[in-house]
Amino acid sequence: MPVQDYLRFHGIQKTFPGVTALDGIDFGLREGSINALVGENGAGKSTLLKILSGAYSPTAGYLELAGQRRDFRSTRDALQAGIAVIYQELNLVPDMTVEENLLLGHMPARLGFIDRAGMRRAVAAELERLGERIDPAAKVRSLSIAQRQMLEIAKALLLDAKVLAFDEPTSSLTEREVRKLFELIRELKRKGCCIIYVSHRLEEIFELCDAVTIFRDGRLVEDRKDMTGVDHPFLVSRMVGRSIENVYSWRPRPLGDCALEVSGLTGRGLREPASFSVRKGEILGFFGLVGAGRSELMKLLFGAGGPCGGEVRIHGRRASYRSPRGALGHGIALCPEDRKSEGIFGVRSVAENINISVRRTYTRFGWIHPGRERRNAEGFQQRLRIRTPSLAQPIAKLSGGNQQKAILARWLSEDIKVLLMDEPTRGIDVGTKNEIYSIMYELAERGIAVIVVSSDLPEILGVSDRVLVMREGRIVASLDRAEAAPDLILRHALPQAEARA
């Protein structure tokens, strides 16, 4: 063996009642390398990270760190061994300051009193090193997602972590913030850190990683020490176990009359009145950097974005409403960006999540028909292939993709005319993404106007018939599918000063 692995997984197995999440995972990672870990949702990546971080202990097998067997009994053990896992959902206390968060659990203290000055010095030095201009005394609540992520990294570095694992770190970062993060990760690599990088964005993996390990259904299916011969179709086919020719599989379809016409819409998040229209059967993409006002525009359209002005016409008729309930009454529905906090009712059953909204339209005096609802939920379970052991299962236990399908089923239970989808496939694996796109096309073919908001440029290019670009609260460009090229879209989306540079 020419190069010694720094971190090795030996025959890791993890079972939960009724499920084997990981089985026979055997691979190693070298110092000073960035290792991609890919697989569909539920393939076992998160479970492996949890074992690495000490949150779970493996049912069988063990970890080897610098040639020594280690058995972590808690996350604290793993941290002390120099392993830091930076999760998608960041572990920061929003109402504490930057410095308190950074040193949480090991604040410098004298005689039990916190040494504020010492704390500030340590933190300031670390933030400086990361090139971040963050006030150590600021509350974490006031920071952007990217800044919070930097804090997580700083936290790991303060502990001299040698192994850093990133779980979907770019899912809510802007393009510019992603660049910065990549720079930092490369810097860590030069310092000899062993880096694990989990992401659904395969482009990032080609750009950043030196090695790749592919998981499918809890097993390791591919372990490559270098990226030669590894390309996009290869990764996708190994991940899903079949080859997906084109993830988007867009095809032309006939467009109808105008379905939604927005003129002079004003409200929170918009710097300029917004006007645009969508035709029946059209898929309209909205691209823009985070903070460009796309989500705000969707919320306004759905009556959930606070006070607004302007005019909305649906199928030619003027629609005025001031709440989501009102918007639904006119046939506008929204699949929100943040599924967990705005989309699903986690503790309620899958069936309940599907039926919650349509009841409004069929009940008299609020009287529910259980049979009708059961048939509705079962119908969608089959049609959209919602994978769940039972419709009575709390929806929080389903994967993100299946949750999204249930939310789609919620809206498809009704007679909708315009469907707004904000980040429809965020955190969803490739195989399920494909299914979500198919559902979108099917809806469009039925004459529903679909508006898709996404930070994922390939996705926008892949599914849209037309693309609107937003920048700093304004719609700045409208491009047909034929003319929508990535560089052109980005040029419109980037702040002007930056685009010129």
Added chain:
Amino acid sequence: MEPEIERTDLKRRARGLWEDAGMFLVFAAMFVVLAAFVPFFFSVQNMVGLALSVSMVGMVACTMLFCLASGDFDLSVEGTVVLAGVLCAVVMNATGSITLGILAGLAGSALVGFLNGVIIAKLKINALITTLAMLYIVRGLSFIVSNGSAVGIANESFFQLGNGALLGLPNPIWITAALFLLFGVLLNRTTYGRNTLAIGGNKDAARLAGIPVDRIKIIIFTVQGLVSGAAGIILASRMTSGQPNSSVGFALDVISACVLGGVSLTGGIGTLFGVVVGVLIMGTLQNAMNLMNIPTFYQYLAKGGILLLAVMFDQIKQRKA
């Protein structure tokens, strides 16, 4: 493959039964043990007495279930119970009309609930603080209206309400049973109940799913006030007076019963069957301790212990699931 699936299905069902009816099984076991070992416990007279003793908590637990299931909290119910009793007594004495007295009590209590609802839903003030403040205000009002002492009721036919019986069972038991049935149906079979659970499950998602969140919250609190008022009037009828100092700690008894019955304090989870069991466990325990002549001081210890045990039991169950 087939039998494998069937077996896991069976297992899941067994677990489902345990999850749904675990507390009931605990209650049933407790009941059998008490019936076997505590003299007079399993007598018709004691059973009726037991049912009557839980009727007050039972009535208000129906609406407290909705309140907790929607993710809110109501501490003001004990004040509302008292205010309704006092108002009813005062108005009845002043006008000589039972109907007017009852209407006054109900109107006053519904208004208290409505105000709670509006403050919580529209002004977005924390329910715990709002209803705590309302509790003080309503207690104060009860003392003011009653001049600080019990208001005796002269009209004897009013006492029928709380003391009369139908088919050998006192009226309050019938009323409580009817409310259990009514709210069980409301929770399971109407959009009102389902939307209540949805709001408790995720308020933001509820709004985006087209549920009129504010309106439903206001209804929940208004109905809570109304039912507490009804309970207060029945209590006044049983005590033949409106008593401004009574019912201290009642709200916590009601909430304890709900929690025992598996209602989640963070909202979104709760069944009426569970609440009935919770109410019965609390009542049965107290009844048995009375029969065994356990002093009141120790009864508090037992009640607190049971509540803690129940919550821990629930935690363990959820961790397994």
